[in-house]
Amino acid sequence: MGKGLRGLWATVLTAFVTIMASPSLAKAETRALLVGAWQFHSSQIMDLAGPENDLAAMETVIRGQGASDVTILRNEGVSRTTVETALHALGLRSKPGDWIFLYYTGHGALAEASVKGTRDGDTDQFLPLPGFDPDSKDAERFIVDKDFYTWLALYVPRGVQVLMMADTCHSGTLHRSVDPRAMGMTPRLTLGGRNVELGSRPAPRFASTLASVEGAALTATREDLPNLFYIGAARDDQIAWENALPVEGAPTRGFLTWSFEQGLTTPGADGRGMAADQDGDGKLTIGELGTYLNVQVRMLSGQRQESSIIIPPGREGQGLFATVPPPPAPPVAPPLPGLYVADVKARASVAGADHPWRVLIDGKGADFVWDNVRHVMLRRTGDMVAQNVKTLPQLRGVIDKWAAIEAMRPLLSEQRARLVVGPLDNGARYPSGAPVTLALQADGQRVAAPQYATVFNIASDGTVQRLFPVAPSDGDGRLAPGQSLPVLESQVIAPYGADHVVALVTPQPPEAFRVLLRTVENQRAANWLVAPIRELLAKSPGQASLSIGELYTGN
Secondary structure (H helix, E strand, C coil): CCHHHHHHHHHHHHHHHHHHHCHHHCCCCEEEEEEECCCCCCCCCCCCCHHHHHHHHHHHHHHHCCCCEEEEEEHHHCCHHHHHHHHHHHHHHCCCCCEEEEEEECCEEEEECCCCCECCECEEEEEECCCCCCCCCCHHHEEEHHHHHHHHHHHCCCCCEEEEEEECCCCCCCCCCCCCCCCCCEECECHHHCEECCCCCCCCCCCCCCHHHHHHHCCCCCCCCCCEEEEECCCCCCCCEEEECCCCCCCEEEHHHHHHHHHHHCCCCCCCCCCCCCCCCCCCEHHHHHHHHHHHHHHHCCCCCCCEEECCCCCCCCECCCCCCCCCCCCCCCCCCEEECCCHHHHHHCCCCCCCCEEECCCCCCCEEEECCCCEEEECCCCEEEECCCCHHHHHHHHHHHHHHHHHHHHCECCCEEEEEECCCCCCEECCCCEEEEEEEECCCCCCCCEEEEEEEECCCCEEEEEECCCHHHCCCEECCCCCEEEEEEECCCCCEEEEEEEEEECCCCHHHHHHHHHHCCCECHHHCHHHHHHHHHHCCCCCEEEEEEEEECC
16 A cells, blocks of 8 residues: 555544544544445456455444444445545534544555656555456546545545554565465455556545645645544555454454454453553553554464554554443353364364364364374464374374464553564564574663563474573563563574464563473473463553564474
């Protein structure tokens, strides 16, 4: 997606947050335009399964946050004219202090920019709408990022804040391919990622509500709108994905939309508030939301996708419109993951009521696929997550390990510290013998007191390995305010697959937890660590941090 569209969406988000959070603007209203396309009637553009579910979920979320003026466009009802008309109408109905939530779910694609050499670059991000044909160049069938900028600049008064959110691809390549044996991962990037040439686009259909900006809104070089915040599903060089989510029976969803929904509607580690409220103070800021969405999208996509958020300078602490959800229902046991084995004889060998999985007869929607011929385990993300898996205990070790990771994922909080795996780009696959660096990057602006770091690895087969503090020189793992952990260096060795390096940062040394780590070291015991981690995070909301770095290894 071009910078212009990102800047525009970023401006929208800030305004939306400000209105809803201010007591003096209690009468302000939240309005929404929700747009989704999943049926394209095209031989060149695949239909999608997730946007239908995304759209329904987002309507529930935004109405639950107090929006009463909600316009929804879907499939054949989505065109240039309908979207522009709906946005213009929302602008006319809005007053200073209101919020407009502009949301799109569907495919994204790239086009050659009609004007090159501007701050937007030489390509445009555009949304191919139902019926789009790159050869017909019908302007009703696509919307370019610059169109959204123009419409928002002309139709939405500056006192109205806009949050723009797109669960669609930006552009780019992948670090790792998706193994076809794992079914379900679908990219939201159409036309093979190639740039197409679009036809001319019509001028705005309606007169501007702000005559002073009419000319500026139509120029090739544009300044970011001051009332716009933007959340994108992926970085410019990445693809956005959809898949069945880690809940039994859950439908296919976009990772960004599902994370947004969970962040606002599920409690934090202490069982209260909102999961996205990283410091647990009962107030969700736009900066906290961005941090929460980023780590959730990374984990759900197997590090292939990293959400982006653009916030006007100095506005990270702006309160979001979100309200604390009601107390959750009593917890229920997590569903057993689905395991698929193509070979019928091998499938029978893994069946049984005493195993922590459900055996499936169809691979679609499976959480795990065991290739018993090549002795590898695949996960729903399309990754080979373990090699040399030949026995039932090895199979159980892999599945138990991922159950622990899934239980930790909602607890992740990277506002104070983030673990970064290097030296390759995030999500790359490391071959045997390759060097690996681990860096725990602390946020000095948020940390005013010493912190204590505890770092350990969970190997692909579930084996726990301590990393820090271990040596006498590590001491008690104390980090001075803002100090980052010295880079840890290692090397890729067997077992190959997916390792997870876990970094826990706490305001006091977690002595009891470290004793537990020493007890279970070199054992397949990752599930023993989940409850103690949850307790440590709940005990120090806003002061403790949990970050996980995924490391994919093997040739």
